[in-house]
Amino acid sequence: MDAVPLLDSYTEMTEILLPNDTNNLGRALGGAVLNWMDICGAVAAMRFASNQVVTASMDHVDFISPIELGEVVVVEGYVFSTGRTSLDVKVDVHAENPRSDQPDRETTSSFFTFVALDEDGNTTGVPEVACPTDAEVDLRDGALAERRAQLEAVADRLD
Numbered sequence: 139m140d141a142v143p144l145l146d147s148y149t150e151m152t153e154i155l156l157p158n159d160t161n162n163l164g165r166a167l168g169g170a171v172l173n174w175m176d177i178c179g180a181v182a183a184m185r186f187a188s189n190q191v192v193t194a195s196m197d198h199v200d201f202i203s204p205i206e207l208g209e210v211v212v213v214e215g216y217v218f219s220t221g222r223t224s225l226d227v228k229v230d231v232h233a234e235n236p237r238s239d240q241p242d243r244e245t246t247s248s249f250f251t252f253v254a255l256d257e258d259g260n261t262t263g264v265p266e267v268a269c270p271t272d273a274e275v276d277l278r279d280g281a282l283a284e285r286r287a288q289l290e291a292v293a294d295r296l297d
Contacts, residue, residue, distance in 0.1 A: 141268035144278055147186035147217040147227075151178045155209050155233075166205035171231060171246055172196075174213045179227040182215040183252040186225060187264045191252040194224060198288060199248045205233040212242065215250075218281035223261040225252045228281040249285050 151174060159170035176193055183191040205211055212232045219226040227250045234242035256262040269275040 139263055139265045141266040142186055142217075143268045143270055144216055144218065144274040145271075147182040147215075149178050149182040149185065149215050151181075151213040153211040153213070155205050155207055155211055157207065160207050163204075164207040166211070166245075168201060171201070171205070171211075172199065174211065175215075175229045175231060175246065175248060176250065178213040178215040179229045179250040180252060182217055182227050182229075183225040183250075183254070186217040186220075186267075187252075187254040187262075189254045189256060189262055189264075191225065191254050194251045194253045196251075197249040197285070198292060199246060201246055203233065203243050203245045205231075205245050206235070209233045209235050211245075216277060216281075217267060218278045220264045220267055223253050223263060225254065225264055226250070226281075226285075227252060228277075228284075249281070249288070 153174060155166050159167055161167050180191055215227050215229040217225050217227050229248055229250060231246040232242040233245050254262050254264045267278060269278050
């Protein structure tokens with residue numbers, strides 16, 4: 139199976155935080171943000187694998203900054219590593235206030251693992267990640283280092 143360039147999986151979704159996805163403080167419900175992240179990650183994985191995928195796991199999630207009612211939410215995801223049938227996807231969420239000159243801010247980030255399925259619903263092989271550009275190498279290496287650090291931090295808390 140040929141390798142696929144990392145950027146072939148790059149997916150960006152944009153939402154506006156509306157009242158149905160907010161809590162009583164007018165901020166994004168965590169479940170709504172996780173839903174957007176799962177969808178974005180699945181689209182990135184499907185684009186990469188050229189097959190249907192299912193969510194196998196999601197790593198630790200921190201909600202770094204709240205998303206306020208009316209803000210624009212940008213969800214970005216890309217495949218940075220693969221196994222035999224699995225795809226690891228980094229998903230980042232940023233918020234921006236369209237009525238302000240302030241830069242967008244990171245609100246949430248996590249790593250998802252998806253499993254590719256064939257037309258019969260059986261697991262199927264996926265290609266390796268190719269990084270033909272320096273930008274793709276940087277994205278892959280950054281995601282691998284960040285995930286490694288996150289897993290080490292969790293292990294340290296368990297000790």
